Amino acid sequence: MGKHRESRHEESSKHKRHKDDKKYESRPGTSKTSYSKRHKRYSDSDSSDEQSGVEKQRLQDLRERDEFAERLKLKDKEKTRNIVTGFDKKAYEEAAKRLKLESDDRNKIIPKLRIESRRKYLEKRKDDKVAELEADIIDDEFLFQEDELTERERKDREHKKKLLQLAKEHEKARELEKVQRYHMPHDARKGKTEEKYEEVDEREKAPHYEQRKWEEEQMSSAVFRFGARDAKEKRIKDEGKDYDLVLDDQIEFIQALTLPGTKDEKDDEEKLSETQKKRLTLEETRRSLPIFPFKEDLIQAVKDHQVLIIDGETGSGKTTQIPQYLYDAGFTKDKKKIGCTQPRRVAAMSVAARVAEEMSVKLGNEVGYSIRFEDCTSERTIIKYMTDGTLHREFLSEPDLQSYSVMIIDEAHERTLHTDILFGLVKDIARFRPDLKLLISSATLDAQKFSDFFDEAPIFRIRGRCFPVDIYYTKAPEADYIDACVVSILQIHATQSLGDILVFLTGQEEIETCQELLQERVRRLGSKIKELIILPVYSNLPSDMQAKIFLPTPPGARKVVLATNIAETSLTIDNIIYVIDPGFCKQNNFNSRTGMESLIVVPISKASANQRAGRAGRVAAGKCFRLYTAWAYQHELEENTIPEIQRINLGNAVLTLKALGINDLVHFDFLDPPPHETLVLALEQLYALGALNHHGELTKLGRRMAEFPVDPMMGKMLLASEKYKCSEEILTISAMLSVNGAIFYRPKDKIIHADTARKNFFAVGGDHLTLMNVYNQWAETDFSTQWCYENFIQHRSMKRARDVREQLAGLMERVEIELVSNPTETANIRKAITAGYFYHVARLSKGGHYKTVKHQQTVTIHPNSSMFEDLPRWVLYHELVFTTKEFMRTVSEIESKWLLEVAPHYYKPRELEDSTNKKMPKQVGKSRAELGDH
């Protein structure tokens, strides 16, 4: 590994950082002369070995790199000029025309498709319902003897049986006639949607409108189901009797403390006003926010200090109000923007929409947002919301944030990788841009830490709005927390007043198990308890099923949401009064020594536990049941979750920082520095990939790689596709890899179907080509949703892959690579993959298991791989994940000689010799090419 010649940050460590402002001149992009300056320095310092060919090459490469960077800047500039001179008007009109054409086209096809899909759906629903009814009757008869039943229950059973009989007769008649009967011709809702469709609807022009609409339909049919179930509940009410429920295995909870809220139950007037909020004028609502009284103080504080830490609790209104206050105070007068970063896309979008409404401007004009795949800003934008990752990438084209007067980093306590890196970058910039104001907004616990990091910046406190939550702990530790969850849910359901329950579990499997257990118990209890609606939610769940958790709970019933961490921050469910917290979550960890990721269940932190508890106090006073003891909370939980930057592979982050001219990463000013080995590994890999030269400087190749928002290995693969004339294919594979793990949907009850469907896509050569196959087939059906359903493919992931592909295609053009397609040249495609991932290679050893070439580590092909039964001698894997074993996920077969071709500096022929060749059984370890199957 080369030494870092240029150590910009060497002397600017925490203690003496104000002293050497001159150094910032050397950063590329900060001034027009910076590139030549850097060059001069290189030639001066290296004059001794300047004559050598290697050195000449290096300088040549650096020159080309900077020329490339200049071209990029020029391109960016031209883009902005076009907007200003109004050239965009023509483009806009053309785009509008295209959009109209497209929608005209769709107008013809879509209604038909919609009817068809609705018909199929209803048919399937009918079948499901009949099966459900049948099962219900069987269960009922199994569980309860005839003489144990009340009059009403007996009638209920008879009614069900009759229904089933009718349904079956109907079906028989239909089969006999061999004709399709009508399908709900008078469905009121359908008529309405069709009517709605004919209207000129602005939303229709938005991308993916069709999907959303389809999902809406799915949702509304779900409402009906709730309505039907509700009938049982009503009967109980009418008869005015209920059962006293005695659970056999109760858990004993003790209340330990109350998470104080700023509101209490008596605040009824306020609660009322919440429901009437819509009727209030926007101005009145703004005035009612807790932040409002602090407006003047806040503006003054921003004027007085360059960096301000905002300690604002949830519900204080900080995210929407602060930018507006600063706008009122004239911080945008010199045509500079106020920026505000969010960790999530939806947040950036919805907050921007809200602020645009409050300021009565059109979204995208004065107020806009910018997220990946969607830039909703214009040259008029002065308040810009964006995701932290977007700002991170904006640094590449504007390293000094010249167009901003204020930058707000919101939700800083979440400590995402991007915010963590932003801290270092903005702190750096603030030193040579005294006019730039920084606001870091964070939760209470971390405020002091941020203040320390930003040179004792003052903390500005704003109280939020939330209700108190009572915290309960178990008296003794629970052995099986899933079972404990089920018992607690029933306990709450039987003994506590109405209000929905939120349960935090670790993953899909756990949620499904819990759901089954719970359903079983509820069924056994029958009408002895009120209706309990059980809903799962995790990110891989199809969005129409996710949407169900937001439907209002029918009166008299209770909703219980079984969720992963997704409900901790990413989505908020209304009316949650009870939270059950077993105290675990799945966490990703990267081991830089082995290059292996692991995804294992770990105890949560105290901060996380409190965040979860807080979810119970959003609409009224709530209760949180922790399935661990108070002692465990005090002594066994960490204070905070380990920040992401210390847990994940930093390949892409390091490359971006290098491209920003930050050469000495070891001394970069991190709030919490990542492990040294992680940085070293990232640098080593970048060097092996050719992104850095032996001096540790960014090469032209590295500069081009940095343009892609992907891991360095994938970036290299994309660039290598130029040489192997398969850029289109590599684009597809890259896009599919970027959404990996979420393409094949495997519901527990249809695993066999799902697996057969998956196996139909298997391609010779391995999983990479299989992924390409999936995408291409989907593209051939014109990106059909129905096709995805039939093949157990996650439509959402595919749409995402399409977006990613589009973006990467644009970037290919940007880095001056032509798009060409050679789909049948599968060897070339795999060579291009190898050019990026030669680091990730394993070979079959004598014992019939794989060893990584780099670390001689024993690894296994993941059973979901198409290569699982093939066992080729040489394989390339996309990632190494430890779950129950060390698994290679997404595996393709390669030939060892390719390694010498694509990475001669990294592999020596001797390493790749197959000493084990002759001892191997005939079929095992023979590559397909050698078997003549190529």
Next chain:
DNA sequence: GAGCACTGC
């Protein structure tokens, strides 16, 4: 023969 939390560019 396993079983991938959650974001984001």
